[in-house]
Amino acid sequence: MRLKARLEREWRFLRSLRRTLGRVKSIATDSPNLICDDLQAAVEKWRDRPAMTFEGRTVSYGELDAIANRYAHWGKGLNLRRGQAVALFMPNRIEYFCAWYGLSKIGVVTALINNQLTGAPLAHCLNISGASHCIVDAETAPAFEEVKAELESPMHEWILGDARGEQRDLVQALKSCSQLPPDREVRAGMTARDTCLYIFTSGTTGLPKAARITHVRAQLYMRGFAGSTGARADDRIYVALPLYHATGGLCALGAALLNGGSVVLKKKFSASNFWEDVVAQDCTMFVYIGELCRYLVNQPEHEAETRHKIRMAFGNGLRPDVWAQLKRRFRIPDILEFYGSTEGNVSMFNFDGREGAIGRVPRYLRKRFNIRLVQFDVETETPIRGPNGFCIECGPGQIGECIGKIGGDARAEYTGYVDKAASDKKVLRDVFEKGDAWFRTGDLMKQDAEGYFYFVDRIGDTFRWKGENVSTNEVAARLQEAPGVQEANVYGVEVPGADGRAGMAALVTDEAFDLAAFGEHVARELPSYAQPLFLRMMPAMETTGTFKQRKVDLVREGFDPGQVKTPLYFRDPDKGYVKITKTVFNKITAGGYKI
Template sequence: MRLKARLERDWRFMRGLNRTLKRVKTIAPSSPSLICDDLQAAVETWRDNPALTFEGKTLTYGEMDAVANRFAHWAKGMNIRRGQVVALFLPNRLEYFPIWYGLSKIGVVTALINNQLAGLPLAHCLNISGAAHVIVDGETSPVFEQAKTLLERPMQQWVLGQAHGDQRDLAQALKSCSQLPPDRSVREGMTAKDTALYIYTSGTTGLPKAARITHVRAQLYMRAFAGATGATAKDRIYVALPLYHATGGLCGLGAALLNGGSAVVKKKFSASHFWSDVVAEGCTMFVYIGELCRYLVNHPEAEDERSHKIRLAFGNGLRGDVWAEMKARFRIPEILEFYGSTEGNVSLFNFDGKVGAIGRAPKWLRNKFSVRLVQFNVETEEPVRGLNGLCIECGPGQVGECIGQIGGDARTAYTGYVDKAASEKKILHDVFERGDAWFRTGDLMRMDADGYFYFVDRIGDTFRWKGENVSTNEVAERLAAVPGVTEANVYGVTVEGADGRAGMAGLVVEPSFDIKQFGEQVVRDLPPYAQPVFVRILPAIETTGTFKHRKMDLVADGFDPGKIKGVIFWRDPVKGYVKLTKPAFEKLSAGGVKL
């Protein structure tokens, strides 16, 4: 029986891998075929099929292409030349994808700006884009106006809506633009290694960085998911993720639009309306970020949550505890978890559905994958090197940093960031032999004997306590399973006189939460070094636009009850978790308590 199960897993893995490789094998950085050519081919094949649906309005492939062409001719008319940048600062809307698709037809780069940014982070993203024009709407224009004084150079603001002052009315300008494709000669000489998009990192550890997405990289994203998901022209894919990020804007849309299917785009995710929307739109797939799924399983039972037509959910960051519950409760036949970084060259797929695994690279296909794990020192935040100065590869079960070998083909190329210095920091040299170069993902993982990879933590999030490495991700997963806990965000804080960092958990809890019961389960479920020293009750956990937990502000707050609103507990060596009072804080801060 065990052999049969293993053969079944291997068959599913190979089926998914072959489907994916078939779609990406012809991609080459030197090719004159660009991402807009892929999309144009889809338009010609499925011109009358529905392509995009948003808030009750649907565009066919032909109509979507016509909108894209208008934007291409608008930019051309404004003398925006290939290689120049237009910033796109919009929420999800029907025109979002056609805008950058159209601009790519004339070789113009689109900077996809997170529409949740404001102030300095927004100005920073606009400044590093180098754009002279920014496209906004009625929602984002006021936010842009407030950040204008922080810009390093003037930017012409184009509004999809009513324009004021020095703003320009883009909707009006588009009316005189042709719906026909621009002449291909305008991008003559361009190759797939030219830049198509700037997609920004989430900024969980500082200001966002602009990742340079070449045409070949955009093709890899979109074609890979067109193959990996097995989507067809009959599929409708529900996309509630932001289109400024690769998971929703490239992976989700690629699976639909390169197969003749359609994408149902939502302005934003809503756990309350998710299943009713999915049922009403007849969706057969949806794309997720892990925390989105946690919101769904934490939400009260919905009338439509099991009457849908969903056959596949695909995405990344799905924790094992949520995975099993989601699949059983919502009766989802198949989940496709993957791993990838916006700027890097490492991608993994869990084609055979092993719960908790982010992907697989079996021994018998080792040479086909340029992904390795190397031993890592959490304190120095650098890979461990042997006496010969080279890195040491991890064995099964060992935790190490995931790296990807940098090469010249489409799948191993590393394009990095707009900031060259930031790009260089992500390259690890002299890894397994002198002169080689590998991309550093910044993620700690472990791999089992069957080649399944498991995410452990982000470098910088894992911390040392009592001489042991504490994975914030794994501890948070355990804490979220405690009765009364809705969400958990774990991080390390400095305590005077203590070696390493003490664990602290920010919890969102239900009224039924009991700190005593919590403490008892923590002792049962976690080794002493991983048990949080401090517990902070939060009204909500701040996340990025792609649902990643923000930790910087929490770390900066520390555990001072005088600075923090809300209740803080600490684990008294004798009494267990008790409220942290000012005298106890002062004693801890003075190193007067042995933790």
């Protein structure tokens, strides 16, 4: 029986892998076929089928294309040339996809700006985009207006809404533009190696960087998920993730639109309305980021949560502790977890639903994948090299950095960031032989004997304390099992006179939380070196637009009650967690505690 189950699992894995590779094998960097050609082919095949629904409005494939064509002709009318950029700074709406799809038809690059940004981070992203035009709506226009003085060069503001002052009326401008596709000659000579989009990193540890998304990379995302999900023309995919991010804006849209299916697009995610909306919209799939799923399982039970037609949830970052709850409580038949980075050349899928695994590369297919794990020194944050000067590959169960060999074919190409210096920092050279080059993911993982990969932590998030490596990801998972803990964000902070960094946890709690019981949970569930020395109570956790927890401000403010206004606690060696007053803080920093 065990052998039969194993054979069935292998068959499922190989079938899914073959289906995915079948959709991407024809992609080539020197091909004149661009992502807009893939989408145009879908339009011709399913012109009259519903393509996208948003806030009660549904448009067909043909109507979606007509809107995109207006954007293409609008760009031509501005004399925008191939390779030039337009910034797109809006929340989710039908026109969002149409704008970049249309501009790609004339070779113009679209910079997808996080619509939640304001101030210096927004100005930074607009400046590095190199755009001379920015598309906004009524919601984002005020934030754009506030940073105009910080822009390095003039940028025309086009608004989908009422134009005021120096704003230009995009609605009126588009009305005068043709709905017919622009002549293909306008992109003659372009290849899939040319840039299609700029997608920005989330900025969890600093200012965002602009990743260069070529037509090849966009095709890999969209075609890859069209194959890996097994989506069909009768599928309706629920997308509540922001379209400025690759998971929602490329992976999910590709799964639907390249298969004749429909996208049910939401302006933003709502945990309390999620299942009711999924049922009402007759959805069959949804795309997730791990934190989205945790919000769902933390919601009170709802009668609609098992009345849905969802047959698959797909996405990345799903924590093992949430995985089982999501699948069983909501009765979701299949979960497709994947791993990938916006700027990198490493991607993998967990096709057979092994809980907690982010992907799999079985030993018998090892040569077909460019993925390896190398031993890593957490203190120096560099891969370990042996006596021969080369890196050392990890064995089963060993934690190391995931790297991807850089090659010339579409799947192994590394396009990096707009900033060349930032791109070069992500390349590891002379890894296993002289002259080879590998992309550094910045992620620590481990692999088991069957080839399943498991995410451990981001490099920089893992810290060293008492001579041991502490994974913030693993500690946070344990803390969230404690009664009353809704969210936990773990990081390392410096303590004067101590080596390494001490663990600190920012917590969002409810009425079930008890500090003494939490201290007992910590002592029982975690080894001494991994037990948070400091706690910070938060009313809500600050996250990025893709639900990633921000750490940079938390690390900077540390455990100083002069900087932090919410309650802080210190794990006293004799008393357990005690409140940090100015007196306690001074005693800690003066070395008055044995820690």
